[in-house]
Amino acid sequence: MTARHHKTWIGILIALLVVMLALFAYVWQPEIDPVEGPPASAGEEQLLRGRNVAATGNCVVCHTAPGGAPNAGGLAMKTPFGTVYSTNITPHPETGIGSWSFEAFDRSMRRGIARDGTYLYPAFPYTHFTHLTAQDMEALYAYLMSTEPVNSVPPETKLPFPLNIRPLMAGWNLLFLDRDPIEPAAEKSDDWNRGLYLTRAAGHCAACHSPRNALGAEKKGDNFLAGGEAQGWIAPALNEDAPAPVPWSEKALFDYLRHGFVDSHGAAGGPMAPVVREGTSRIPESDTRAMAVYLASLAANQDAGSTRSTSDQTGPAQSVLAQVSTADARLFASACLGCHHAGDGPAVFGERFELRFSTSLYLDDPDNAVRYVLDGVQEPASSSVGYMPGFRHSLNDHQVSGVVNYMRTVLAGQDEWSDLADVVSRIRNEAAGD
Ligand code: HEC
Ligand code: HEC
Ligand code: HEC
Structure with a gap:
């Protein structure tokens, strides 16, 4: 081998080493030190705010096993990649998140990385929670820490190879985790902007109502709320392609989200029922209304197609x-x-x-x-x-x-x-x- 060849090889090796080190530094996330004892107690107003963020985010729907204690984890979530079990998010120091500092909680909610540095699967909708404002995140943390600690260890998630290699999620995040803040639209009303924020951040409506790609990431752009899938149910499109035979109005959306039923569209069934039961029916009415204002603007151009039956149809031909x-x-x-x-x-x-x-x-x-x-x-x-x-x-x-x-x-x-x-x-x- 000539000296020149030698040099080339050493060059390549060094380059590879640098890439691997960079990759390692990128993927490896430090453990965040545990904290002891309860965090400084929060005021009433902050706790109430946190409870509303938790309701909008449906934490209890995913983090509670059938018949189990609220938020103690263990619900089996079937995904196209295997079964993922939710975790215990009560403030129990050993089995829950009682030893998590705010910093650790914030990192998990925004980047999908647990306190000990473990990568979390995006079955946990951190891709949405990442957009929570700092104030909402702090209130959510304070609220969860004020709830009853439950000593309970959920079953371990075991996905098939290669998905059991959790650090691979660093690559997934690089491709699909969009952490840009939600920009309010200056020309829209406060309600509309509030609705946009609630729908995209805590409400994570697109987790079910947007289609996903082969790697399980939601499609964006025109595909936002264009119809998806949840637990074997079809989550219909909510944008201008909404299939509902009667176009959605702001009032109909409000009633549906508030009460789980509206004459002109029917009931919130399947996986939509708990979204209403634990979420949109419990949050401040003004928040449910803001979501309705925002969603009605998306469906505004919906055309109740001529092939669809209309409300004045009296009977079948x-x-x-x-x-x-x-x-x-x-x-x-x-x-x-x-x-x-x-x-x-x-x-x-x-x-x-x-x-x-x-x-x-x-x-x-x-x-x-x-x-x-x-x-x-x-x-x-x-x-x-x-x-x-x-x-x-x-x-x-x-x-x-x-x-x-x-x-x-x-x-x-x-x-x-x-x-x-x-x-x-x-x-x-x-x-x-x-
Ligand atoms: C769609 C279901 C779903 C919803 C809704 C949900 N989670 Fe989770 N969450 C999960 C799953 C599943 C995991 C475990 C992921 C894993 O093992 O990789 C998880 C993990 C977590 C973790 C990491 C805990 C740990 O021990 O590693 C935290 C913190 C968390 N969720 C908080 C919340 C909060 C707060 C809310 C409500 C604002 C919420 N989650 C809503 C499904 C959900
Ligand atoms: C004991 C009363 C009862 C009977 C019998 C019944 N249903 Fe229902 N059904 C309901 C209620 C209550 C709902 C939920 C409210 C709603 O959507 O009307 C519902 C909802 C539905 C829906 C969903 C409508 C929506 O909201 O989008 C369909 C479809 C349906 N029923 C079909 C049927 C069919 C087909 C049968 C007969 C095989 C049937 N039901 C028998 C009470 C009944
Ligand atoms: C866990 C999955 C899931 C989440 C999260 C979810 N939805 Fe749904 N949604 C569904 C499913 C499934 C249906 C169809 C229910 C039925 O047929 O009764 C539905 C139906 C709806 C409908 C009625 C559509 C129609 O034409 O009948 C509206 C409106 C709606 N969802 C709004 C929302 C909003 C707003 C959010 C966020 C706050 C949300 N959804 C979050 C699964 C979900």
Whole structure:
């Protein structure tokens, strides 16, 4: 080997070493020293503020196992990459975050790095919480530290190789963690800007309502709130592509977010129910209204397409009726109409809702409508919404397809879903996730 070759090789080696050191310095995050004893006690006003940030952020929804103590962790979250367990965020010193300084908490919420330097998975929506103002973050910390410590160790998250190598998340963050602050729009109202902040930061609405790429990161830009997925449910688009048959107004959005139901759109079902129950129904009314103001402006250009049924439609066209087997219509009449009748009769249970307004009937896929029929409404956003029995055990696949097809074609006046039978059998055969 010539001297020149030698030099080149040494040069390359040094360059590689520098890159690796830089990478290590970038990826490696120090442990932040534990603190002992409770932090300085906070004032009433700050605690209240912190409680509202926590409610808007739905911490308790993800950080509580079924039947478990609030915020003690252990909820199994199924992701396309495997099951991630939420952690104990009560101030217990050993099993929770009781020994976390504000600095450690702030780093975890803004950069997804735990106190001991461990990288966290973005199933924890730090990509949104990173936008919280300093004041909100401090209040949130004070509030969590004022709650009851619970001694509880959640199950350990074990994702398959290579995702079990948590430092890889440093690369993910480099690509997808956008920490730029949310810039208020000068030409918009205070309410609008407040709504933007609540929706994007604590509310993390896009975590479910935006589509994601192959690496599990939300798509941005025009894809913001353009429709996503959550726990097997479709989270409909909330922007101008919103599929709702009636355009969303500010008032309808407010009622839906505040009460979990509105006549012109129906109920907050599936994973949206806890968002309302633990979040938008509990925060100050002015905050719920601000979200409605902001979201209504996004949906403002929504065009209730000419192919969609409109609110003045009085009944199905004869031609559509002819395509529907009378057996499906009869089944719908006997199993469903008691609660879902149109006309002036009394509400039998909860809200009496005209199903032709249900967004679930206007989506590209039948999943939400099928889930409603198979599983009913067991945990509504509020008890005034009412309950619906699941028909999983009383109707067979053929019958479920029949009533769903009836709602889709007759009540909503849409073309049949071509993959309906497959979706019904897939959802029925999923591990029943109560
Ligand atoms: C969508 C579900 C979800 C929501 C909502 C959520 N979290 Fe989490 N959080 C998680 C998961 C899952 C983890 C564990 C991630 C991991 O193991 O990598 C986590 C981890 C954390 C951690 C790190 C704790 C530790 O011991 O490492 C903190 C702190 C935290 N969350 C605080 C909060 C707060 C405060 C809120 C509300 C403002 C909140 N989370 C809302 C799912 C959620
Ligand atoms: C955990 C996932 C999740 C989060 C977080 C979430 N949503 Fe939803 N959202 C859904 C799902 C699923 C539906 C469909 C529910 C149904 O069909 O009953 C939905 C429905 C809605 C609807 C009704 C859409 C329609 O056309 O019927 C609105 C409005 C809405 N969400 C607003 C919000 C706002 C505002 C936030 C943030 C504060 C939010 N969502 C956060 C999952 C979520
Ligand atoms: C015991 C009363 C009851 C019966 C019987 C019943 N439902 Fe429901 N259903 C409800 C309630 C309450 C809700 C939640 C409030 C709402 O959305 O109307 C609901 C919601 C729904 C929704 C979601 C509507 C939305 O808000 O987007 C669909 C779809 C639905 N039901 C279909 C059916 C079908 C199909 C049947 C018959 C197989 C049926 N229901 C039988 C009470 C009932």
